[in-house]
Amino acid sequence: MLEKTNTALLSELGMRLVSGSLSDAALQTATEATPNFAILPWVNVVKIGGQSIMDRGRGAVWPVVEEIVANLDRHKMILGTGAGTRARHVYSLAIDLGLPVGVLTVLGTAVAWQNAQMLQYLLAQHGIAFVEPEGFASLPHYLMERGAVICQGMPPYKLWEANPSLGCIPPQRTDTGCFLIAEVFGARKMIYLKDEDGLYTADPKKDRNALLIPRISVQELLSQDLNDLVVERAVLDLMRNARHIKEIQFVNGLKPGQLSAALDGEPVGTVIFNDGTAPGDAT
Amino acid sequence: MSEQIGAQHVDSRLMRESLMDKTLIAGTEAPVRAILPNLNVIQIGGSSIMDRGHTAVLPLLDEIVANQEAYTQVVGVGPGVRARHILSVGLDLGLPTGALATLAAKSSAQNAYMVSCLLASHGFVYLEAPFVVQLLPAMLAAARGAVFNGIPPYDLWEHPPALGKIPPHGSDAGSYLVAEVFGARSIILLKDVDGLYTADPKTHADAKFIPQIGADDLLRMQLATLPIEPVVLELLIRAKLSKSIRIVNGLVRGNLSRALAGEPVGTLIHT
Numbered sequence: 001m002l003e004k005t006n007t008a009l010l011s012e013l014g015m016r017l018v019s020g021s022l023s024d025a026a027l028q029t030a031t032e033a034t035p036n037f038a039i040l041p042w043v044n045v046v047k048i049g050g051q052s053i054m055d056r057g058r059g060a061v062w063p064v065v066e067e068i069v070a071n072l073d074r075h076k077m078i079l080g081t082g083a084g085t086r087a088r089h090v091y092s093l094a095i096d097l098g099l100p101v102g103v104l105t106v107l108g109t110a111v112a113w114q115n116a117q118m119l120q121y122l123l124a125q126h127g128i129a130f131v132e133p134e135g136f137a138s139l140p141h142y143l144m145e146r147g148a149v150i151c152q153g154m155p156p157y158k159l160w161e162a163n164p165s166l167g168c169i170p171p172q173r174t175d176t177g178c179f180l181i182a183e184v185f186g187a188r189k190m191i192y193l194k195d196e197d198g199l200y201t202a203d204p205k206k207d208r209n210a211l212l213i214p215r216i217s218v219q220e221l222l223s224q225d226l227n228d229l230v231v232e233r234a235v236l237d238l239m240r241n242a243r244h245i246k247e248i249q250f251v252n253g254l255k256p257g258q259l260s261a262a263l264d265g266e267p268v269g270t271v272i273f274n275d276g277t278a279p280g281d282a283t
Numbered sequence: 284m285s286e287q288i289g290a291q292h293v294d295s296r297l298m299r300e301s302l303m304d305k306t307l308i309a310g311t312e313a314p315v316r317a318i319l320p321n322l323n324v325i326q327i328g329g330s331s332i333m334d335r336g337h338t339a340v341l342p343l344l345d346e347i348v349a350n351q352e353a354y355t356q357v358v359g360v361g362p363g364v365r366a367r368h369i370l371s372v373g374l375d376l377g378l379p380t381g382a383l384a385t386l387a388a389k390s391s392a393q394n395a396y397m398v399s400c401l402l403a404s405h406g407f408v409y410l411e412a413p414f415v416v417q418l419l420p421a422m423l424a425a426a427r428g429a430v431f432n433g434i435p436p437y438d439l440w441e442h443p444p445a446l447g448k449i450p451p452h453g454s455d456a457g458s459y460l461v462a463e464v465f466g467a468r469s470i471i472l473l474k475d476v477d478g479l480y481t482a483d484p485k486t487h488a489d490a491k492f493i494p495q496i497g498a499d500d501l502l503r504m505q506l507a508t509l510p511i512e513p514v515v516l517e518l519l520i521r522a523k524l525s526k527s528i529r530i531v532n533g534l535v536r537g538n539l540s541r542a543l544a545g546e547p548v549g550t551l552i553h554t
Contacts, residue, residue: 010371025446091295167311184379244379
């Protein structure tokens, strides 16, 4: 059949898209010359760590909940949860059973989901809803009405998660899922609540000489090729290609006031920023 | 500071460790078991096959049915020209890659649904992503094949690419990832070219055919256009189970059967 497309309706780029190969580098370059519309430019994405916050129970979680409530009138927030120690257990078990990374992603998603559900019980009296990926189209309404929504942090890749270059643990977990939410909505801020003051030169839980890094470019951080990081490596790779999110901030969720300071735009914790190298240029 | 608020841990090998630690990650390297080792993943191209209508699609479906007794087949379907159109409108509106991916996935869902209708009388079912996760093994035991949306369910979480804004994970990547996670016997991509050439054979008469090539060698060649999504090559390099894909011309009768039988038809790209 091969019907002719009515080209009169299409822009020049549109005609090339309809007739050309999508893997053509020249065509991909041409798509760069379109505007970057921010869908929710006023929203802040806040990721609440699994092992670092949720697994600590009341002592860590209740103060975070209080601080979220205190900010509801001033800042709109998408609250994503991490997975934590139960995910580590199930990853360990599943790897031992010889299961593939896609199955581990399905299993890990259930743990982040549990944490999101618990957080939602604690915030329910403030009218905060838990939205699953399929319900994200309603998210703007909840944000306008109540100031925040909760989601589980894992990207919905399920069995379609790609293998890591090394090992068997899903490379794109809740840091990545929350980052991609911030990027696709063109969010105002991407804030990670962890149990450290930010990024260090080594793991501060193990190395007393580790130094806090208050601000570093993603390009420099990648070139240092550190053995350990405060954030999933996938986030750093994606940051170089991001059109909206130019910096991400890591603050200590165990210290009251740090989340509010980050929401207010103060330079607490560690900021990882894109130094402006054009997408695709950085290696 | 951190230890003042006691975390509640479950004992495991990964407990209290940073999952970002390279030494720890390397220590998780382990053999992976194939979940459905008899599965064959067949990908029907959108622009290359579906958009041509019944003259291209029906003979191919006949061939799938003819192989139903001998081979377990699940069929992924690509989106084609309607996805190109909505990409064009979406880009013009300034929408981000994740939004474009969500939109384009509906076009391949339509194509997959049409294929499932045409195969329904032979016992094929259409499975959306959540059902692929929960029901594919049961469906293959009960039903006689399945059709799924080739585009992976990355939706709003699709990666912004290094160059441009077109979603990098299309139906080739999605079909490949289904094969990899289940440890499928084969993954066959049905296109409208005989396989891989040194240039686009539709525009270059002197293009040379490549019957077999390693994914890393192909990446190094940096061809201007490829008959598959470039991201598939990166996925192949990290394969644990599905270590090769075959691209064959789905417009030529018998090619699918030959590919299923393991004959060297089309182009084999391997790790």
